Amino acid sequence: MNKAQLVAEIQKSLGSDTSKAAAERALEAVLEGVKKGIKKDKSVQLIGFGTFSVTKRAARQGVNPQTGEKIKIKASKSVKFKAGAGLKASL
Secondary structure, rough: OOHHHHHHHHHHHOOOOOHHHHHHHHHHHHHHHHEEEEEEEOOEEEOEEEEEEEEOOEEEEHHHHHOEEEEEEOOEEEEEEHHHHHHHOOO
């Protein structure tokens, strides 16, 4: 499912009086809320759905696949998602 299909599902769930633009704004609002929550609190927990959290990756050695040359990979941050019980049960 891509973003356009997700917007269509949101519009369908909200009812026929909801426009496609309103459904897209609702989706954007949720995504912005998750981004701000991760940035501020380092995690966002949606009961029944799952938890988004920030993880740290340590610096490490890697290999350039084209040349075989060893390279240094800097430490970085990443976002991790752990599915909740409700989401797992629906599969």
